[in-house]
Amino acid sequence: MNAYLPNNTWPLSMVVAILAFATITGYFVAQMPSLRVSRWTAWSMVVYGVILAEQTTGQQPAGFRMLAIIAVLLLTMKVVVTTEVYHANKGKLTFWQWLSFACLWVGMRPAIFRNVPGPPRTEVGAYMWRGFKNIAIGIFLALSARYLWLAFTDGPTTIRRILPTILLLPGISLILHFGIFNLLTAWWRWMGAQCDTIFREPLQSISLVEFWGRRWNLAFSEMTTLAVHRPLRGTWGHTTATLMSFTFSGLLHELAISLPVRAGFGGPMLYFLVHGIGMSLETRWSTLSTLIQRHPHLGRLWTFLWIVLPLPILFHRPFLAGCVWPLVGLDY
Known part of the structure; x- marks a missing residue:
């Protein structure tokens, strides 16, 4: 730490x-x-x-x-x-x-x-339960990541890095995104705010459009919509405004991921540019859009592969070594 x-x-x-x-x-x-x-x-x-x-x-x-x-x-x-x-x-x-x-x-x-402040809203208890449950699961995954790191002391370096990271990244996400943020939601609903969870079952997404627009980090999609997409859409059109929104998302992730470790620049930007292209394919290629809508299991696989396969360029090694692995005492 x-x-x-x-x-x-x-x-x-x-x-x-x-x-x-x-x-x-x-x-x-x-x-x-x-x-x-x-x-x-x-x-x-x-x-x-x-x-x-x-x-x-x-x-x-x-x-x-x-x-x-x-x-x-x-x-x-x-x-x-x-x-x-x-x-x-x-x-x-x-x-x-x-x-x-x-x-x-x-x-x-x-x-x-x-x-x-205002009258409490519904589902406060449900959000609290979800938050504490996800924090517990996330802590378990983080501790499991540390256990794997200690267990593979004499193992190949690559395996010793990859296996704990596969557990640690979702563990951190469960603690923060699906745990603490749900507890915040519960608190503000109790105070009368009309707020909902920021992360809405992203694994159920059958398209990139659904993943980025309606399920994953709605705070980020709200921000890019209000700050970038909406001001540019009237002048440049929907497609260009969407690509500019993803470019902006890439820039913000460069600032949050690459700048702190002063390395790995370009990876996060490329990740979001790739996803901007993927979303354009979904909206402009009617055959693809129809296929994933008619076959949700294919849509989920399509979305999962787009999200997961390029993750190494988003969470590059300098960031993992500087900001992620130290959380549980992993020293590579």
Whole structure:
């Protein structure tokens, strides 16, 4: 876990200061009367915020750098999407509602916090159960990954790396994406927010369109829709706007995955460009679209292969070594 601990308190203090400044400033930036000025200011906050976070944590361990960059990126992108929502006349948040949305929720729809605090919503207990259950399964997989690493001390290096990683990556996802995020959903539903789970049974997807648009990380799809796709669609058309959205997704993953370890650049971008092409194939090739709709089992296989086979270029070795393996004490 040393990969996630700063060498001293100074960089941590600076990151907290950046986040605090962005939170307070972002509340007012989104309400600027001019969409053009508000939009450019919000995007400038993203760019300069990431630069400051990267420079501030330049000499820190990769895990801490990753958390700092992601936190600043997530917060400043909330300013961008809130700007778009406000100027579409879809309602505004009070300052305390904005703080709740910006700092304590991972989704990208500010409107769901307009009724917070409010009467509790349904399924709070179900989300809590799902969250704790997935955290328990994720911990089991993470511990199993460490056990395999210790058990294969004298095994081939490649096998010793691959087998624990196959367990560790889904373990982390279950703990965070399907565990902690579901607990957050339960909390905010109890507080009256109209929020739902961010990850909706992705293994049931029969197409890339369904996987990326309706099941996997809806916060990310909401963000790219509001910040990139919708502003560009009217001028450049749906197909180009979709490809630009995936290019933007690739860029964000470069910042979150490659930049913290300062290696592996290009892999995450290629992964998302490939998926942008795959989605274009599904929407433009009617024969393929009909086939996967009529035969869901083929659609699930199609989607699974597209997601899993290129994963090594997304989660490249420098990232695994710097940010993933240290979580359970794997030292390669």
